[in-house]
Amino acid sequence: MSYILSIETSTAICSVAIHNEGKLIANSDLYLEKSHSNSLTPLIEQLLHHCDLQMRDLNAIAVSSGPGSYTGLRIGLSTAKGLCYALEIPLISISSLDSMTTQVLNFHKGDNSIYIPMLDARRMEVFYKVSDEDLVDVEKMSNLILNENSFNNHLNKYKRIFLFGNGAEKAWELLKDQSEKFIWIDKVNPSAQFYGEMALKKFEKEQFEDLAYFEPNYGKEFYSPKSKKKSFLDLNR
Structure with missing residues (x-):
């Protein structure tokens, strides 16, 4: 076991x-x-x-x-x-994106479909990837600023394009009138x-991570805004 x-x-x-x-x-x-x-x-x-x-x-x-x-x-x-x-x-x-695709595949698999999980990255940006029904990458994980043409390059290749995740609703608002092939699935986390x-x-397969050096893929560089509070050194200048 x-x-x-x-x-x-x-x-x-x-x-x-x-x-x-x-x-x-x-x-x-x-x-x-x-x-x-x-x-x-x-x-x-x-x-x-x-x-x-x-x-x-x-x-x-x-x-x-x-x-x-x-x-x-x-x-x-x-x-x-x-x-x-x-x-x-x-x-x-x-x-995290594969875990969402796995859950969608339990209910929507096959029929020449692709799966696009999205996590909100604020404003019109999302973290996403595109996978087929075998969880093989069609597009590797990246970040994307959404527009009306996002993912239109897949329309001629696939019968259904599933959009899901907490970043997918804003994608759906842009894409729902582009094609009936786009399908939004709500409440997938x-x-x-x-x-x-x-x-x-x-x-x-013993595909393990190094405990000392492994770091997550945050999607983009972490940014911490500079504090507006004056430091002790500033107050003494």
């Missing part, structure tokens, strides 16, 4: 799950803004308790590789790394419960 704990913190939703041989045993999603730092560890402890498991029973930990919230990803990764180091088990990374098969495949 291989028990894998999955952690997803790339958005405002704090999500954890436990899979055994890729099959979901239990999951918990907390829809509460800015709760990751205080809630993640208790969620993990509660989930293990409900599954009658101990930390030592875990064989690996899967964590979001991004894109998404800088702070959320940092909290999730630091927690995952700390557990992996203490338990001497491997770290597996999973794309990254969730650890959909990590199972992807994490198991990486576990079996």
Whole structure:
């Protein structure tokens, strides 16, 4: 048996799950803004308790590789790394975008379709990728400023183009009149419960991350605005 704990913190939703041989045993999603730092560890402890498991029973930990919230990803990764180091088990990374596509594929698969998960990057920008029904990249993860022509290059190749994620609504408003091939699916978010098969495949192939050097793909460079407060040095100039 291989028990894998999955952690997803790339958005405002704090999500954890436990899979055994890729099959979901239990999951918990907390829809509460800015709760990751205080809630993640208790969620993990509660989930293990409900599954009658101990930390030592875990064989690996899967964590979001991004894109998404800088702070959320940092909290999730630091927690995952700390557990992996203490338990001497491997770290597996999973794309937040792939976790959304996996959940959509449970209900909308085949028929010459492509899948475009999007995470909001503010204003008209999104983080996105394009995948086929086998989760093979058609376009690799990137950031994009949306316009009326976004993804029109796929219209002649595919019968259906699914748009989903918290950045997809603003894409839908621009694209819904371009073609009936565009289909918007609401309320699809990254969730650890959909990590199972992807994490198991990486576990079996020993596709592990380096605990010392692995960093998430934030989608773009993190920017921290300069504080307007005067520092001690400024006040003494």
